Amino acid sequence: MAATTSPRADAGDVGRPARLVRFDAAERTLHWVNAVLFLTVMSTAAVLYVGPLSAAVGRRDLIRQIHVWSGIALPVPILVTLAGRWGHGFRKDVARLNRWTQDDRRWVRSLGRDPYVQLGKFNPGQKLNAAFVAGVIIVMLATGSVMNWFHYFPVDWRTGATFVHDWIAVALFIVVIGHIGTALSDPEALRSMLKGWVDATWARQRRPRWYAEETGPGAQTDVH
Amino acid sequence: MARAETGAKPEGTPVGRRVFLGMVGVGAAGVLFGAKAQNWLEHALAPLTAKDGTGLSSFLPVGRFRIYSVTGDLPNKDIADYRLKVGGHVDQPLELSFADLQAMPATNLDKDFQCVTGWRVHNVKWTGVRLGDLLDRAGLKAGAQGVEFHSFDGAYTESLTMQQALRPDVIVAYSMEGKTVSREHGGPVRMYVAPMYGYKSCKWLDGITVTAAQPEPGYWEVRGYDVDGWVGKSNGRDDKPTS
Numbered sequence: 034m035a036a037t038t039s040p041r042a043d044a045g046d047v048g049r050p051a052r053l054v055r056f057d058a059a060e061r062t063l064h065w066v067n068a069v070l071f072l073t074v075m076s077t078a079a080v081l082y083v084g085p086l087s088a089a090v091g092r093r094d095l096i097r098q099i100h101v102w103s104g105i106a107l108p109v110p111i112l113v114t115l116a117g118r119w120g121h122g123f124r125k126d127v128a129r130l131n132r133w134t135q136d137d138r139r140w141v142r143s144l145g146r147d148p149y150v151q152l153g154k155f156n157p158g159q160k161l162n163a164a165f166v167a168g169v170i171i172v173m174l175a176t177g178s179v180m181n182w183f184h185y186f187p188v189d190w191r192t193g194a195t196f197v198h199d200w201i202a203v204a205l206f207i208v209v210i211g212h213i214g215t216a217l218s219d220p221e222a223l224r225s226m227l228k229g230w231v232d233a234t235w236a237r238q239r240r241p242r243w244y245a246e247e248t249g250p251g252a253q254t255d256v257h
Numbered sequence: 258m259a260r261a262e263t264g265a266k267p268e269g270t271p272v273g274r275r276v277f278l279g280m281v282g283v284g285a286a287g288v289l290f291g292a293k294a295q296n297w298l299e300h301a302l303a304p305l306t307a308k309d310g311t312g313l314s315s316f317l318p319v320g321r322f323r324i325y326s327v328t329g330d331l332p333n334k335d336i337a338d339y340r341l342k343v344g345g346h347v348d349q350p351l352e353l354s355f356a357d358l359q360a361m362p363a364t365n366l367d368k369d370f371q372c373v374t375g376w377r378v379h380n381v382k383w384t385g386v387r388l389g390d391l392l393d394r395a396g397l398k399a400g401a402q403g404v405e406f407h408s409f410d411g412a413y414t415e416s417l418t419m420q421q422a423l424r425p426d427v428i429v430a431y432s433m434e435g436k437t438v439s440r441e442h443g444g445p446v447r448m449y450v451a452p453m454y455g456y457k458s459c460k461w462l463d464g465i466t467v468t469a470a471q472p473e474p475g476y477w478e479v480r481g482y483d484v485d486g487w488v489g490k491s492n493g494r495d496d497k498p499t500s
Contacts, residue, residue, distance in 0.1 A: 192375025
């Protein structure tokens with residue numbers, strides 16, 4: 034697989050690679066497994082929630098079961114990737130997504146227009162998206178469980194869980210549409226989630242700190 | 258930024274973790290206080306949703322119906338094939354078409370619909386025939402105690418005592434918001450028991466049986482809901498009465 038090749042192997046000159054590996058095979062697999070699960074919970078949610086769709090599709094019980102079980106399955110690929118030896122790149126990226134630098138704050142304040150901002154591997158929008166999606170998975174799992182197994186919980190919790198589940202769903206639809214929209218508007222970034230690598234020029238211009246990290250004097254090749 | 262970039266140790270503050278934990282906290286608070294927050298939001302958003310011309314606000318989870326059914330699929334019956342059967346402890350069993358129901362004196366109700374799971378839809382316009390009028394037409398035999406409702410989904414049942422059944426705000430509804438009751442809302446004909454939680458209003462109404470004994474508890478009642486499902490006075494809830 035191309036992704037296991039060292040990023041520097043494509044370049045004749047050690048100091049100036051033509052491509053950088055942005056997402057390794059484990060991360061890409063995780064992303065697309067997640068995407069399929071999210072599309073499943075969201076499309077079944079739409080069928081359960083929108084009256085005319087409910088009537089058109091029918092099979093309500095089956096749709097509900099698919100919704101519940103794909104929702105329960107959602108955290109599994111993430112935990113599996115976090116746990117194993119293969120999760121080296123993912124764990125490193127989770128740490129990156131968690132941390133906000135001064136530049137990130139400036140990027141937010143200038144709405145991404147400040148030319149002096151030096152971004153790392155991820156921009157603040159991507160960081161927010163990652164934290165939001167992680168929160169969504171946990172909160173939806175908890176509230177969905179209260180809704181599904183309501184007999185075991187106080188009556189009021191069911192109302193509250195439905196309320197939270199519904200509003201987060203609305204927010205999630207907006208965020209996912211935004212996520213797909215920004216991906217489609219940046220083919221270089223989209224390709225890195227499909228094939229793993231980005232053009233070094235893109236990295237140098239759009240993610241200078243990450244570029245420096247990968248190519249600078251202290252940089253080391255990816256450990257596999 | 259004077260610190261050296263090693264790539265191994267990320268700098269900066271853990272905002273991602275804070276966002277994540279914040280969402281978990283807000284989610285937990287929402288579960289505990291969601292009933293209050295929902296009321297507040299409905300009042301806050303009402304002026305906006307009323308003026309919204311795009312229809313997008315109908316997707317927001319305020320003041321909207323959730324569709325429930327207890328069977329695997331949504332039942333379906335054409336208006337042309339529809340027959341409502343009224344039988345049991347009566348003088349004259351009836352079998353009424355949709356047109357027969359429309360030909361009877363109509364009752365209009367403009368009332369809230371409250372679900373026992375917490376959501377409420379304000380000012381729903383229902384049209385139908387008073388259950389009391391139907392029972393009069395069939396003629397109650399002496400000693401009639403209650404009524405049982407059967408759904409053509411083949412599974413759902415409900416019941417009312419005779420005293421409840423004869424209330425003027427209990428109707429066999431064929432119209433909702435000015436249109437024939439749609440399939441997902443229990444059409445073409447369903448019950449609307451205004452003063453009680455939604456589970457008392459049997460959807461996809463197929464038959465009404467008058468009983469000489471106390472009627473059997475309904476589908477959800479054998480699964481723990483209160484038989485007398487008054488809004489605000491049952492199921493451990495304190496919602497504002499609907500009728």
